[in-house]
Amino acid sequence: xxxxxxxxxxxxxxxxxxxxxxxxxxxxxxxxxxxxxxxxxxxxxxxxxxxxxxxxxxxxxxxxxxxxxxxxxxxxxxxxxxxxxxxxxxxxxxxxxxxxxxxxxxxxxxxxxxxxxxxxxxxxxxxxxxxxxxxxxxxxxxxxxxxxxxxx
Numbered sequence: 001x002x003x004x005x006x007x008x009x010x011x012x013x014x015x016x017x018x019x020x021x022x023x024x025x026x027x028x029x030x031x032x033x034x035x036x037x038x039x040x041x042x043x044x045x046x047x048x049x050x051x052x053x054x055x056x057x058x059x060x061x062x063x064x065x066x067x068x069x070x071x072x073x074x075x076x077x078x079x080x081x082x083x084x085x086x087x088x089x090x091x092x093x094x095x096x097x098x099x100x101x102x103x104x105x106x107x108x109x110x111x112x113x114x115x116x117x118x119x120x121x122x123x124x125x126x127x128x129x130x131x132x133x134x135x136x137x138x139x140x141x142x143x144x145x146x147x148x149x150x151x152x
Contacts, residue, residue, distance in 0.1 A: 003148075007037040008121075009070065012148035014141075018046050023072070039070035041145055053103040053126050063108065063131035066141050070123055070149065077122035085116040088151060089125060091143045094135040102128065110135055118151045 001012045006021035013019040023037040038052055044065040050057040054067050061067060070088075077083050092112055101111035103126065110132035114125045125146075129138045 008119075008152040009037060009039055010150045011039060011041060011145065013041060014043070014144065017041060017043050017145075020046075036074075037070075037072040039068070039149075041068040042066070043141065051104075054128060055104050058102075058104060058106055058109065058128050061106070061109065061128065061130040063134060064138070065130040066138050066145075067128040068142060068145055069126040071126065073122040073124065075120075075122075078117050078120060080122075082115045083117045083122040085114070086118070088116055088118050088123065088146070088149060089114050090146050090149075092127065092139055092146070094139050097127075097129055097132065097135050097139070099132055108132060121151060123151075 001014055003010060003012050004019050004021055007023055009021055011019060019041040021037065021039050040046060042057065044061055046057045052071055053069055058067055096112050097110040099110055101113050102109060108131055110129045112127045116123055127142055129135050131138065
């Protein structure tokens with residue numbers, strides 16, 4: 001297991017998995033574009049080019065793969081109703097997943113999306129499972145990763 005850390009976010013990457021943290025905190029670039037802090041962790045070889053919520057990557061998942069995203073929103077999101085939940089979910093259950101929760105639907109997959117605030121920062125946790133049918137087994141792999149995430 002290796003640990004990656006950047007922009008006040010750190011996580012343990014299980015052996016054989018890949019992970020990255022992009023961005024340097026939620027910031028507005030000189031071009032006016034917004035660049036959030038973005039964590040991606042996957043149990044499969046992830047392509048270098050992929051969308052914030054996994055487009056270009058989730059299509060490559062096998063049925064035994066998982067993909068975890070932590071997407072930071074701006075300070076103006078803190079205190080809004082969508083981000084009212086305090087603290088990142090450290091465990092999820094199979095019943096939390098739905099085929100309808102996917103940003104980009106792929107046959108057989110299942111997703112989860114949770115919005116929350118931690119340490120005065122607003123985030124979305126987005127998780128894709130390679131198989132909705134096998135979600136009970138795959139959720140344990142997700143929870144192993146979630147329990148290692150630290151936000152400062």
